[in-house]
Amino acid sequence: MNYYFITGTSKGIGKALAEAALEDQNTIVTGISRNVSITHERYHHLHLDLSDITALRNNIHKVYPELREPxxxxxxxxxxxxxxxxxxxxQSTDNVEFVFDVNVVAPAMFMDTFLSAYHHHNCPKIIINMSSGAGKRPVDGWAAYCASKAALDMLSLTCQKEQDLQKTNVKVFALSPGVVDTAMQTHIREAEADQFSEIEKFQKLKEENALEQPDKVAAKIMTLVNEADSFNEVVFRIDLIK
Ligand SMILES: NC(=O)c1ccc[n+]([C@@H]2O[C@H](COP(=O)([O-])OP(=O)(O)OC[C@H]3O[C@@H](n4cnc5c(N)ncnc54)[C@H](OP(=O)(O)O)[C@@H]3O)[C@@H](O)[C@H]2O)c1
Structure with missing residues (x-):
């Protein structure tokens, strides 16, 4: 069996990813988000708010069950x-903390407990952290987001280095998915122009149907999962996946 643990499966890229993974009969998916929108015999859902780090700390042991010969x-x-x-x-004073909890602290906790729960399994283990081009360049109005994705990139690079030094069968990626037609992009287009100088560019991408669809992005991520050994970069963009 292949076991997937995917956060943010209620909509957008995460939902498309869970559905793509479930197409393989040999797959069980555990999804984690506040809402659930997938019903499937091989799909399990955990309702967790990743901005509530105390609750996550108290419940993270429920995420990773014992696996038989994965x-x-x-x-x-x-x-x-x-x-x-x-x-x-x-900004409101808690914005940076909120963004970092969901985008950095929670992923770091999931990586840590994943590696410790399954270190005794010698099968391929793959960690994909959804990063962003915004982690590589400053975007005005998105300071917390840019900083959080830069942190996620470095978390991924460091984790891969540690796994390489230990000669484990673990691959870690920080993947930028491109501009994808999801609720996150709707949120970005609703910003005030004086708080985000690139707003017209993002509005135009939508008007011109230039956004990628989540199912296309999910298909490429499945290729990355299935051919992980042929990708040597940790931090990279989705257009490198053919
Ligand atoms: N869309 C893009 O253009 C784009 C570009 C670059 C990078 N990315 C990255 O790709 C990833 C997916 O983005 P998306 O566009 O698919 O976003 P989305 O459509 O807004 O979906 C976000 C997902 O994250 C979950 N989530 C958000 N806050 C949460 C919380 N506090 N606790 C638990 N789950 C939470 C949501 O579930 P609930 O609301 O049910 O909790 C939802 O399932 C993100 O990491 C994003 O930064 C996206």
Missing amino acids: DKIVLINNAGVVGEVSYIGS
């Missing part, structure tokens, strides 16, 4: 938030 184990830290689109100086 063929492959995959963790996809997909859940993410942009937070308030506004300049530093006009």
Whole structure:
């Protein structure tokens, strides 16, 4: 059996990913988010709010069960938030903490417990952290988001280095999915123009149907999972997956 643990499966890329993984009869998916929208005999859901770190700490032991002779184990830290689109100086005081909890602290906890729960299994283990181009360049209005994705990239690079030093069968990726037609993009397009200078560019991408669809992105991520050994970069963009 292949076992997938995917955060943020209620909509967007995560939902498309869970559905793509479930197409393989030999797959069991555990999804984690506040809402659930998938019903399937091989899908299990855990209702967790990843911005509530205390609750996550108290419940994370429920995420990873004992597995019998797994063929492959995959963790996809997909859940993410942009937070308030506004300049530093006009944000609510808890915005940075909120964005970092969901985008960095929770993924780090999922990676840590995943590796410790399944270190005794020698099958391929794959961790995919959903990153963003925003982690590589400053986007005004998105400071917390940019910083959180940069942190996720470094978390991924460091984790892969540690696994390589230990000669484990673990691959870690920080993948930027491109601009995808999800609720996150709707949120971005609703920002105030004086708090986000690139708003017209993002509105135009939608008007011109230039956004990628979540199912296309999910299909490429499945290729990454199935051919993980042929990808040597940790941090990379989805257009490198053919
Ligand atoms: N869409 C893009 O253009 C784009 C570009 C670059 C990177 N990304 C990255 O790709 C990933 C997926 O984005 P998306 O566009 O698919 O986003 P989305 O449509 O907004 O979906 C986000 C998912 O994350 C979950 N989530 C959000 N806050 C949560 C919380 N506090 N606790 C638990 N789950 C939470 C949501 O579930 P609930 O609301 O049910 O909890 C939902 O399932 C994110 O990491 C994002 O940063 C997206």
